[in-house]
Amino acid sequence: MTRAVYPGTFDPCTNGHLDIIRRAARQFDEVIVGVLRNSAKTPLFSTEERVNILREVTRDIPNIVVKSFHGLSVDFVKECDAQVIVRGLRAITDFEYELQMAQTNRVMAPGIDTMFLITSLEYAYLSSTTVKEVAAFGADLSKFVPPYVAELMQEKLKNRK
Ligand code: ADP
Numbered sequence: 001m002t003r004a005v006y007p008g009t010f011d012p013c014t015n016g017h018l019d020i021i022r023r024a025a026r027q028f029d030e031v032i033v034g035v036l037r038n039s040a041k042t043p044l045f046s047t048e049e050r051v052n053i054l055r056e057v058t059r060d061i062p063n064i065v066v067k068s069f070h071g072l073s074v075d076f077v078k079e080c081d082a083q084v085i086v087r088g089l090r091a092i093t094d095f096e097y098e099l100q101m102a103q104t105n106r107v108m109a110p111g112i113d114t115m116f117l118i119t120s121l122e123y124a125y126l127s128s129t130t131v132k133e134v135a136a137f138g139a140d141l142s143k144f145v146p147p148y149v150a151e152l153m154q155e156k157l158k159n160r161k
Pocket of ligand 1: 009010016120123124125
């Protein structure tokens with residue numbers, strides 16, 4: 001069984017993430033989306049909320065499992081008995097960081113490979129950070145995130161005001 005882990009913060013999951021998830025699901029028997037409990041960042045959505053969002057928006061993809069984790073991605077990958085880390089590459093700016101991460105992970109865990117999926121053109125500009133920025137001004141989010149996420153973001157930001 002081929003199993004991959006797609007790790008990230010997903011605060012929140014965007015159409016770009018979802019595109020990578022769908023495409024990875026076609027390449028592996030199972031894809032585990034790993035939601036990082038990151039104490040260094042203050043996320044808009046809690047880890048549990050991010051996990052629930054991802055479960056909801058991937059309901060129609062049978063070979064997706066969503067779990068949270070903390071610590072090193074390679075340890076989580078081993079725990080999951082997976083062989084591959086999937087990451088999305090948007091622009092050249094992602095490349096340097098991703099290359100460094102992939103090489104560091106390979107030194108720590110030579111049996112685990114990182115595979116990059118190049119972003120679909122229509123999502124190349126999209127990041128969770130910019131979506132949060134425009135959401136704060138009440139913009140229409142329908143082109144950026146699934147409708148369920150747009151609704152939750154609007155609710156969350158309303159409660160913050
Ligand atoms: P991290 O904080 O680990 O970078 P993110 O949740 O921002 O987590 O992203 C997780 C992964 O998804 C990364 O590999 C990132 O490059 C990729 N990604 C983010 N946005 C997009 C997008 N619009 N298209 C393709 N890949 C993306």
